[in-house]
Amino acid sequence: MWAWRSAGEAARLVNVGRTKRDGAVAGVVAAGVAIGVAELVAVLTGPRTAPLVAVGGWVVDHVPEAGKELAIDLFGTYDKVALLIGTSVLLAAFAAGIGVLAVRRRYLGYAGIALFGAIGVGAALTRHDVGLLAALPSLVGALAGAATLGWVLGERGRVSVDSGAAEEEAVGRRRFLRGVGFAAVGALVAGVGGRMLSVRRSVTAARDAVVLPTAGDTGAVAPPQADLGVAHLTPYVTGNRSFYRIDTAITVPQVDPATWKLRIHGRVDNPMTLTWEQLLARPMIERYVTLACVSNPVGGDLIGNARWLGVPLKELLLEAAPQAGADQVVSRSVDGFTAGSPTAALLDGRDAMIAVGMNGVPLPIEHGFPARLVVPGLYGYVSATKWLAELELTSFADFDAYWIPRGWAREAPIKTQSRIDTPSAGREVAAGTVVVAGVAWAQRRGISTVEVRVNGGAWQKATLAATVSIDTWRQWRWEWQATPGRYELQVRATDNGGTPQVETRTPQVPDGATGYHTVRVTVA
Template sequence: MCRWRAAVCRFGSGVADLVAAYLASFRSRTHPLSVRPRTQVVTGRRWAAACGVLAAAAALGAAELVAGALGRAGSSPPLAVGAAFIDLTPVWLKDFAIRRFGDDDKTALLIGLGAGITVAALGVGLLARRRPRWGLAAMAAFGLVGVTAALTRPAAGLMDAVPAIVGAVAGTAALALLIRAARRPARSDGPRPDKTQPDDPQNDAADDGRRRMLLIGAGVLGAAAAGGVAGRLLLRREDVSAARAEVRLPAPASPATDVPPGAQVRIPGMTAFRTPNRDFYRVDTALTLPQVDPRAWTLRIHGMVDRPVELTFEELLAQPLAERDITLACVSNQVGGDLAGNARWLGTPLAALLRRAGVRAGADQILSRSADGMTLSTPLAAVLDGRDALLAVGMNGEPLPVAHGFPARLVVPGLYGYVSATKWVVDLKVTRFAADRAYWTRRGYAERAPVKTFSRIDVPKPLARVRAGRVAVAGTAWAQHRGVDAVEWQVDDGPWRQARLAPVPGLDTWRQWVAEWDATPGSHTLRVRATDGTGATQPADRVPPFPDGATGRHSVVVTVT
């Protein structure tokens, strides 16, 4: 690592000297960068705009290379700026992105960010065509944005600013070089040459200039691509896939209850009772997945406790582990949405760890922190009331996928994920809501967020066309830690009818339901509502997810032919 840092410093110093020389040359009356009567622009706006894009590519390539050399993926300027954008995004826009793009919301953000960088780079190139100094200053300003974004990340250190600084220097140097290539000495007297005369020396000079521009542009692009690829390859050193593959999960001391026959409704198109890991929803703010080596992982439990606890991953696996089927749901889930999933989790009971630490009187919150600095707050009472709150290490019979929190995460049934499901968890602080506020509660979300009673129609799909006669209507309902006692469905404005409920292994999983409908030709609206174990029935009025989860009854329109 020291060798890489020394190389980065030498590279940065050399590029800085080059840029300094170019900037100093603006004071010279004869340097090609100086916009004097002795020079002229030889290309139009297209080349100028391309210069801006090539310079931005050089900046990003250099920054990616340095981020890879330092092993700091999150300090890559696009990722740092993207993460800062997420933090500054208003709640309504976050909900729109999740509703519109689902698990692809981060991909959409990065595409949008790339488009924004491209547009800005085009503008810088056009600006530099007539105002070289302004163009160079604009390129440096973009570097400052990257530095600011990197240093404002929750777990940032001074080294996180280095990729953006080196990228800004490299981009500025590349832009200066491209500007120089785009200018040539101008004739001071005499008539303009006849461009049809191939032997004219000035035409030859123009051709040579264009070739020089293309060669320099190709060189800058090649260096940018090489830097980006090398940076990505270097970051693979941080990948923990191999370490994850070596983990052998012990058998649970408390196995899960068998899933009863019939828990899965056997109808084409029906949701799986147990969600495969690859299909399990993912909603978080991490643009790049934290790579946490289990050999270096520790969990710290501190705050309002008598005996602070620190666990290694090996010590965690040595604890008595429990296996439970638990459904998780996201607070951003809309009525009828699919931001919920059911899995078999393996982990140590969280309450046992807290009792080992000795929780002090007056505490009412667990403030958990992930490896990337994200903080979530969990009501302490929900962990200590006897429910199966876990510090999970396994999911559906294998170590947690990296995307779902490897090596360890929290799973607390009955609460929305933003207060119960910290991934890549490394720190648990026992505290009070009055003293500490987590990421989402600082943004107006509710401190205590029990999952609301929810149901949806999975079959038939919205706008489906079905044949008249006997039609299966089926779906899923959940009310974790309270259970679902009844599901009713309705056709148009007709009477509510009882659906048949599938058996479940416990109160903390979702429950499937099915009914048969004698469908008649025409357009029909199907609705559903569930009643939980406390006797509460889903309300009819729809409420958006913010600040504590959506409510309302799901409906689909189908056409019967």
């Protein structure tokens, strides 16, 4: 950094002591530059190759199941944001340590940055369907970080001897702060610039240009009686922005429908590949279907009901002609995620579909645009693949989909469950008539009865709202004549076959939680 100075001027430069605090600041700034530059390079190699995203994706793939469940319990649908923030905090701490080491032994700082780069390279190369160029963001970012570390510490380290000690210290401090400022601005510009360029490459415009076909079979339309109109009760139809999102994607895949293809292969007599235009040209159905995540705890909100437009999956599979023994359909996302659905379930007449629309508009990008699977009656981890790219016919004996080696059940029919939406837990309500209301679901079986009890007393039958089919949830309500005191409310549902939901509390792993939802309220 001093090469442009004359020999005489360079001779008047001396070292000024650097502190551990200087080193920590320099390390964090250098890491910021590394991340920012890597984001910029990732515009060329794909957002999944950026170090933070790649490392986050690796963590999602390898975190113990208990850690995943804890993250969902704590952060819900913001678990990926929490992961990225947590990764950034750990990186900052690591970078600060690197900077402190570099104060005394510069080569230790460079070694730490090299380790950081190697981790990023290794994580990026594990991403699905990437080439060697995936290593480029981390490599270039590490080089930029090392150069920044050396420059910033160098700015702190040398000043002119023409001034006194106090002035030398002040000059050194100004040089250091100037270097930190320049580096921080550079990191911000590179990082934000890279992210903005990535956003500009999104498929929002392509999605906006999609004109959905009209369904030949629209099914039943939700009657007004499907919504009871109770305050704080979950609506019968969940809005697209409110619909839960649980998946393994750290960054939302951007799939251009112009280049999208669906490959159906494996143990079939007639392998086939469909383009976006060919998919939209096929006969469509439109159905209300309630989807649920297996990670939904008792009383949780990882469930939603929407009106889906799509191509019946049964017809496509029959055209492909599954071979004997092909008892599993593996759906694969563009980012490599896999879900394994029982072939029999996709051929038994339920309205399983390759969905292209959600509540009257093209699929939102974060919910799988341009195409995803919707399968009534199965938890999402074995059926609801977003950003769909492949359907492979295989067997459960030959292949384990993404979540199976992590301790989840191979086949996961949705269990009968119910939830109290109002009054909410901990709420104080006025004595008198209190409306207790919520939703209940038992996809593929339907809900026949919902009951509520107070403080473990007798079960009281609730009033059920209308519903469209056995594949959606039902709202319910019960009027309680409440007197002052503290109470515990519980709800249970019974399906159309007469089987009540399971009372015993069990965790979500391996095939979905069971137990009665319980809320405690105070009546004043």
